[in-house]
Amino acid sequence: MADRKIHYESAFEAYLRERGIPYVAVDEARKALFSSARLKSFDFVVYSKSGRNLLVDIKGRQFRGSSARRSFQTWATERDVEDLLQWQEVFGDGFTAVLMFMYWIDAPLTPEPGMFEHRGRWYLTLGVALAEYREHMRRRSVKWETVALPQADFRSLARPIDNWL
Numbered sequence: 311m312a313d314r315k316i317h318y319e320s321a322f323e324a325y326l327r328e329r330g331i332p333y334v335a336v337d338e339a340r341k342a343l344f345s346s347a348r349l350k351s352f353d354f355v356v357y358s359k360s361g362r363n364l365l366v367d368i369k370g371r372q373f374r375g376s377s378a379r380r381s382f383q384t385w386a387t388e389r390d391v392e393d394l395l396q397w398q399e400v401f402g403d404g405f406t407a408v409l410m411f412m413y414w415i416d417a418p419l420t421p422e423p424g425m426f427e428h429r430g431r432w433y434l435t436l437g438v439a440l441a442e443y444r445e446h447m448r449r450r451s452v453k454w455e456t457v458a459l460p461q462a463d464f465r466s467l468a469r470p471i472d473n474w475l
Contacts, residue, residue: 318370318412319353321428322435331475332357350393352407358475362406366437367394373413373434382436382468384411385450385458386443394440407440408474424470436468443467 319335326333334355356364367390371383386409398407413434418425424435438459446467447457459467 316368316370317429317431318414318433319368321426321431321433322354322366322368322410322412324428325426325435325471326354326356329475331359349396350389352394352397355401355405356475360475363401363404364474365394365397365401365405365407366410367408369409369411371411371413373415381461382411382413382464383458384438384461384464385456386447388455388457391440391444391447391457395444398440408437409440409443410435410437410471410474411468422470423472435471436464437471437474438464438467438469 323333323335336351336353336355352365352367354364354366354368356366358364367386369386369390373382390409394407394409398405413436415425415432415434417427417432421427421432422434426433426435443459446459446463448460450456450458
C-alpha cells in the first residue's frame with residue numbers, strides 16, 4: 311500500500327485492499343511517467359469484477375456535526391473535470407471516469423451502503439460518473455474555476471462505492 315498522507319485516499323485504498331479489489335494507485339512515481347501529458351492526474355485505476363474499470367479521482371470532504379444547513383459538498387475544479395475526461399479518452403473503451411466523493415462523517419448508529427471505518431474515522435463514499443457530472447454541473451465560482459452539482463442531481467446520480475465495484 312502506498313504511504314498516503316491524505317487520509318481520504320488512504321481510506322479508499324484500504325477499502326479496496328480489504329475487499330481484494332484489484333487496483334493501481336497513481337502515486338507520484340507513476341505520475342512522472344505522464345508528466346509530458348500536462349494533465350492533472352487522478353488517484354486510482356480500479357479493476358471491476360463485474361463491470362467497467364474505473365478511473366477514480368477522490369474528492370475528500372467533511373460532513374460532520376449536526377446542522378440544519380448541512381449539504382453534500384459536490385464541487386470540483388473545472389480542470390479536474392476536463393483532465394479526467396481526457397484520461398478517460400486515453401484509456402479508452404472499458405474504462406469509466408468517476409468522481410468519488412469521500413465524506414468524513416460522524417460514526418453512524420447503523421452503517422449504510424457506502425459507509426466504512428478506517429483508522430478510527432468513518433467515511434461515506436459516493437461516486438458520480440464523470441459523464442453524468444458534466445451533464446448536470448453548474449458553475450460554483452468564476453474566481454476559483456469550480457463547478458458543482460445541485461443537491462437534487464447529486465442525490466439522484468451518486469451511488470455508494472459498492473455499486474461501482
